[in-house]
Amino acid sequence: RGYGSVHLPCQPGRYKRTIRLYCPLSSSPLTRLLGAIFGNPAQLVDPRLAAEADGREVVRVQSGGKVQVTFEVLLKDTEA
Numbered sequence: 001r002g003y004g005s006v007h008l009p010c011q012p013g014r015y016k017r018t019i020r021l022y023c024p025l026s027s028s029p030l031t032r033l034l035g036a037i038f039g040n041p042a043q044l045v046d047p048r049l050a051a052e053a054d055g056r057e058v059v060r061v062q063s064g065g066k067v068q069v070t071f072e073v074l075l076k077d078t079e080a
Contacts, residue, residue: 002064003044008071015071021064 002021009015026032026042035041044059 009073012073012075015073016068017071018066018068020066022061023064025060025062
């Protein structure tokens with residue numbers, strides 16, 4: 001459970017990728033405690049931040065585990 005990003009392959013075929021997930025942490029211990037009690041953890045205001053490099057270094061995170069995904073990439077109606 002969390003955020004992660006991966007580059008999508010451009011060539012046709014089957015690809016397996018492992019995505020490392022991370023969860024943002026609240027900056028305040030009180031907010032972190034209330035989030036744990038009520039089951040409402042901290043979330044990114046802009047989810048695009050997970051895929052961009054700019055600004056990610058200032059976000060406190062903890063590991064959220066890993067997920068393995070399989071991509072089936074096909075090309076259709078492409079000109080040579």
